[in-house]
Amino acid sequence: MAGLSFEEQVYWTLIDLANALLTGTFIGGYYAILSIGLALSFGVMRLVNLAHGEFLIVGAYISAVILQVVNIPPFFVLFIVVPIMFGIGYGLQRFLLNRVSVQAMERRGMSANFGLMAPILVTFGLSIFISHGLLAIFASDAMSINNSLAFSAIRITSDLSVSTLRFIFFLFAIVLLIALFLFLRHSATGRAIRATSDNPTYATLMGINTEHVFAVALGISLAIGGVAGFMIGMTRTFQPFDGPQFILIAFGVVIIGGMNSIVGSLVGGVLLGIVQVLAGTYFGPSAQLVGGYMLVLAVLAFFREGLFSR
Amino acid sequence: MSTWGSRGNLSAKPGRDGRYPILTVENLSAWYGELRALQGISFSANAGEVVSVIGANGAGKSTLLRAMTGMMNLGKRAHIEGRIECQGRRLDRLRTEKIIEGGVTMVPEGRMLFSRMSVEENLLVGAHIPRARDGIKDRLAGIFEFFPRLAERRTQSVSQMSGGEQQMVAIGRALMSDPAVILFDELSLGLAPIIVDDIYDKVRQINERGVTCLVIEQDMRRALEVANHVLVMLEGDIVLDGSPDDLSREEITNAYFGTRPEGVA
Numbered sequence: 095m096a097g098l099s100f101e102e103q104v105y106w107t108l109i110d111l112a113n114a115l116l117t118g119t120f121i122g123g124y125y126a127i128l129s130i131g132l133a134l135s136f137g138v139m140r141l142v143n144l145a146h147g148e149f150l151i152v153g154a155y156i157s158a159v160i161l162q163v164v165n166i167p168p169f170f171v172l173f174i175v176v177p178i179m180f181g182i183g184y185g186l187q188r189f190l191l192n193r194v195s196v197q198a199m200e201r202r203g204m205s206a207n208f209g210l211m212a213p214i215l216v217t218f219g220l221s222i223f224i225s226h227g228l229l230a231i232f233a234s235d236a237m238s239i240n241n242s243l244a245f246s247a248i249r250i251t252s253d254l255s256v257s258t259l260r261f262i263f264f265l266f267a268i269v270l271l272i273a274l275f276l277f278l279r280h281s282a283t284g285r286a287i288r289a290t291s292d293n294p295t296y297a298t299l300m301g302i303n304t305e306h307v308f309a310v311a312l313g314i315s316l317a318i319g320g321v322a323g324f325m326i327g328m329t330r331t332f333q334p335f336d337g338p339q340f341i342l343i344a345f346g347v348v349i350i351g352g353m354n355s356i357v358g359s360l361v362g363g364v365l366l367g368i369v370q371v372l373a374g375t376y377f378g379p380s381a382q383l384v385g386g387y388m389l390v391l392a393v394l395a396f397f398r399e400g401l402f403s404r
Numbered sequence: 405m406s407t408w409g410s411r412g413n414l415s416a417k418p419g420r421d422g423r424y425p426i427l428t429v430e431n432l433s434a435w436y437g438e439l440r441a442l443q444g445i446s447f448s449a450n451a452g453e454v455v456s457v458i459g460a461n462g463a464g465k466s467t468l469l470r471a472m473t474g475m476m477n478l479g480k481r482a483h484i485e486g487r488i489e490c491q492g493r494r495l496d497r498l499r500t501e502k503i504i505e506g507g508v509t510m511v512p513e514g515r516m517l518f519s520r521m522s523v524e525e526n527l528l529v530g531a532h533i534p535r536a537r538d539g540i541k542d543r544l545a546g547i548f549e550f551f552p553r554l555a556e557r558r559t560q561s562v563s564q565m566s567g568g569e570q571q572m573v574a575i576g577r578a579l580m581s582d583p584a585v586i587l588f589d590e591l592s593l594g595l596a597p598i599i600v601d602d603i604y605d606k607v608r609q610i611n612e613r614g615v616t617c618l619v620i621e622q623d624m625r626r627a628l629e630v631a632n633h634v635l636v637m638l639e640g641d642i643v644l645d646g647s648p649d650d651l652s653r654e655e656i657t658n659a660y661f662g663t664r665p666e667g668v669a
Contacts, residue, residue, distance in 0.1 A: 202481070282528075282532060282537070285521075285525060285528055285529050285532070286529065286532055288518070288520065288521060288525075289518045289521065289529045289532075292518040292519060292520050292521065293516070293518065295475075295516075296512070296516040296517075296518065297518075297529075298475070298500045298501070299473060299475070299500060299504075299510055299512060299516065300504070300529050300530055300532055300577070300581075301500070301501040301504030301505060301509075301532050301533035301536075301581060302501060302529070302532050303499070303501050
């Protein structure tokens with residue numbers, strides 16, 4: 095900042111900080127949507143879904159393909175993508191993952207450790223299957239969803255602005271997380287999901303069909319993943335093998351916020367977003383990921399179950 | 405008044421002997437792998453009865469409840485054979501949720517509440533089956549009238565409640581499914597005697613409203629006080645079946661401790 099007065103130096107330092115905080119916060123909403131499905135499937139089924147990132151990419155491809163075929167405003171595609179992804183999640187849990195779930199393994203007399211391992215191996219296999227399936231269908235060319243908002247910004251002051259898409263996605267995240275919270279709190283299905291999450295055996299004794307509840311939970315998880323996939327497609331290009339980078343973000347958010355907390359997902363996403371942008375701003379782009387994962391390590395060191403775990 | 409407690413009276417039909425069997429168990433056997441935990445037992449419970457099942461540890465009481473609630477059908481290792489009917493409907497091949505839908509519910513040993521949920525939420529989960537969703541608000545109000553303590557604490561987390569209060573929640577949760585038959589498993593476990601008195605008083609009141617009760621209890625005195633039908637189990641078999649008025653204390657004690665009465669193989 096050579097040639098600037100002291101007041102100007104302070105002003106630009108504060109502007110940089112404010113831009114980083116704003117951008118980080120709004121990225122946090124996007125990160126929360128990427129992650130909440132992973133937190134839900136772990137919280138309810140104890141399922142570590144290693145294919146979560148690939149399912150986000152599936153959501154992105156479905157959104158992009160529909161928008162290439164049907165001439166509708168981009169956001170309207172969610173009315174098609176969300177039910178499709180819910181159906182994929184419901185069917186996957188009902189007809190495949192319920193057979194290898196922790197509960198199914200325990201019923202067969204396997205140890206709890208083996209019960210945790212089997213679904214991890216199956217979802218790992220699924221992740222490979224999905225990414226190679228996408229490669230076979232779409233080749234390795236990068237795709238994106240064309241939209242007029244991608245390079246648009248909301249100017250707050252002459253020196254302070256935020257991406258329009260990031261702002262919209264942050265509002266989306268708030269609305270989606272509030273809706274999910276109200277659904278889990280006040281609907282019969284939501285209570286059944288929470289009861290099953292608390293203890294599947296007790297829930298069965300209450301007349302709850304836990305296999306159906308698990309399927310609904312993964313359906314919701316992937317439906318939100320569909321929204322996340324749409325967001326990915328709107329903000330950047332994507333390819334069949336992009337899943338792992340998103341599951342890394344999702345794991346980071348879930349570790350910071352806590353495995354079974356909706357509020358934790360939002361707070362975890364915002365914290366990770368802010369730390370990444372601050373690290374990028376002050377130490378260069380290569381420091382973004384390192385900064386984020388230093389935060390993850392710090393949370394693991396001091397709050398082993400996350401900031402909002404119950 | 406509450407809407408629960410009507411099913412026992414309304415649904416009962418007289419059996420062949422002119423009495424009102426609501427629950428029939430015929431030749432029921434249960435296995436955990438190679439271990440046979442129930443030895444082909446048979447009994448029936450009439451509508452409006454309190455049936456106490458007593459027996460020492462390992463006698464097969466809890467296995468009987470697991471069998472009656474479909475919890476023995478969950479895996480390959482544990483399974484049952486025989487016939488269980490409630491109100492003429494065969495239950496032994498049904499999944500647990502269908503059994504609950506059929507009017508049989510359970511207050512499990514150790515309460516088994518959903519610890520992250522409030523009193524009211526626990527009660528509402530008890531009304532999850534489709535049949536119980538009609539009139540859910542009236543039934544909830546009835547439960548709060550029956551257990552005023554729970555009304556005071558409806559938003560409190562159950563994990564912060566005393567054992568007696570948790571037992572009230574567990575009983576209220578069972579009533580929320582509007583059952584014809586409630587299976588109570590070890591109600592007195594871990595509770596102070598004065599609390600147990602209150603809980604058993606509530607069981608009597610529930611029974612007076614027409615709900616058939618099957619009580620599993622290690623405390624023989626309590627079990628006999630509340631019952632009008634007693635089953636004594638030993639090594640997976642029923643060794644004594646009758647009315648507490650017709651059976652002597654000695655007969656029951658002998659059966660409980662393994663001295664089989666004459667005439668029982």
